[in-house]
Amino acid sequence: MADVNRGNRPLSPHLTIYRPQLTSMTSILTRITGNAMLIAALMIVWWFLAAASSEDYFSIANGFVTSWFGDLVMFFSVLGLWYHTLAGVRHLIWDNGIGLDIPTAEKLGWACIGGSVLLTLITVVAVA
Amino acid sequence: MAYLTDRKRAMGLGSAKTGTEHFWAMKVSSVALLILIPLFVFTFGAALGGAYEEIIAYYSRPGPAIIAALTLVVGFKHFNDGVQTLIEDYVPGTSQKVAIILMTCLSYGAAAVGVFAIAKLAL
Numbered sequence: 001m002a003d004v005n006r007g008n009r010p011l012s013p014h015l016t017i018y019r020p021q022l023t024s025m026t027s028i029l030t031r032i033t034g035n036a037m038l039i040a041a042l043m044i045v046w047w048f049l050a051a052a053s054s055e056d057y058f059s060i061a062n063g064f065v066t067s068w069f070g071d072l073v074m075f076f077s078v079l080g081l082w083y084h085t086l087a088g089v090r091h092l093i094w095d096n097g098i099g100l101d102i103p104t105a106e107k108l109g110w111a112c113i114g115g116s117v118l119l120t121l122i123t124v125v126a127v128a
Numbered sequence: 129m130a131y132l133t134d135r136k137r138a139m140g141l142g143s144a145k146t147g148t149e150h151f152w153a154m155k156v157s158s159v160a161l162l163i164l165i166p167l168f169v170f171t172f173g174a175a176l177g178g179a180y181e182e183i184i185a186y187y188s189r190p191g192p193a194i195i196a197a198l199t200l201v202v203g204f205k206h207f208n209d210g211v212q213t214l215i216e217d218y219v220p221g222t223s224q225k226v227a228i229i230l231m232t233c234l235s236y237g238a239a240a241v242g243v244f245a246i247a248k249l250a251l
Contacts, residue, residue, distance in 0.1 A: 034210050041203065044172070045242040048196070051187070052245035055180045066177055074176075078169070085165055088158045095155070127173030 023102070026109040030087040033080035040077035043070065078123050083116035150209060157206040161199070168199040184249060193250035200242035208235035 018024065043065055050061030064070050090108045093099050099108055171192040175183055187193050208231060215227045 031210075031214060034207070035214055038207060038211075041200075041207070042238060045200065045238050045245070047176075048187075048242055048245035048249065051180070051183050052248040058180050058183070062180075062183075081165065081169070085162065089162070092155070092158065123169060123173065126170060127176070 022106050022109045026087065026112055030084060030091075033084040033087075037077055037080055037084070040073055043073065075120075075124070079116060079120045082119035082123070083112060086112040086115045086119075150213075154206065154209050157202050157209065160202045161206055164195065164199045164202060167195045171195050187246065187249040190250070193246050197243050197246045200246075201239050204235040204239035204242075208232055211235075 047061045047065050050057040065074070090099075090112060093108070099105060175186045175192065178186065187196070211231045212228050215224055215231065219227050
C-alpha cells in the first residue's frame with residue numbers, strides 16, 4: 001500500500017499566497033535585522049582599524065561613521081539590534097516549549113516591536 | 129522498489145541529517161551576546177563621537193577593550209552561523225557552497241581585524 005496516490009499531492013503554500021500575519025512578519029524581520037547588521041559591524045571594525053592606524057586615517061573613518069549617513073545606518077542598526085535581541089529572547093523562551101500558542105506568540109511579537117522602539121529611544125538618549 | 133515502505137525510501141534523503149551542533153552553537157552565542165550587546169552598545173556608544181585622543185584613552189582601558197573584542201568575536205561567529213542558514217534556505221547548488229565559504233572568510237576575517245585593532249589600541 002506504500003505507493004497509493006503518489007504524485008498530484010498539494011504543495012506547501014508559498015509566501016505570496018499567505019496573508020501577512022504578525023507571527024510570520026516578526027519571524028522574517030528577525031532574519032532581516034540579523035543579516036543587515038553586517039553593514040554596521042563592518043563599519044565598526046573599520047573604525048577600530050582606523051583608530052589603531054593613525055590620527056589621519058581615524059578622522060576619515062570617524063568622519064564617515066559620524067556623518068548623517070553613518071548616523072542613519074547606526075540608528076537603524078541599533079533599532080535592528082534591539083529587535084533582533086528581543087526576538088532572540090523570544091526564541092530562547094520558545095526553545096523550552098513555552099509560549100508557542102498563537103495568542104502568546106502574538107503578544108511576544110508586539111513586545112519585540114514595542115520593546116525595540118523603547119530600547120532604541122533609551123539608547124539614543126543615553127549615547128547622544 | 130514497490131516493496132519499500134515510504135519511510136524506508138525517505139530515510140537518509142532529508143536535508144536535516146545534522147544540525148544539533150549548529151542549533152546549540154547558536155544558542156550559546158545568543159546567550160553570550162545577550163550579556164555582551166548591552167555592555168557594548170553603551171560603552172561604544174559613549175566613545176563614538178569623541179576626539180582621537182579620547183578614543184585612544186578610552187580603549188586603553190581594559191573594560192571597554194575586552195567588551196568590544198569579545199562582542200566582535202562572538203558577534204561574528206553568531207552572524208556566520210546565522211548567514212549560513214540564510215544561504216542554505218535561498219541559494220542552491222555550487223553558489224550555496226561558494227557563498228557560505230565567502231561569508232565564513234568575511235566573518236572570521238572581520239573578527240580578526242577588529243581584535244587586532246582593539247589590541248593595538250589597548251596596548
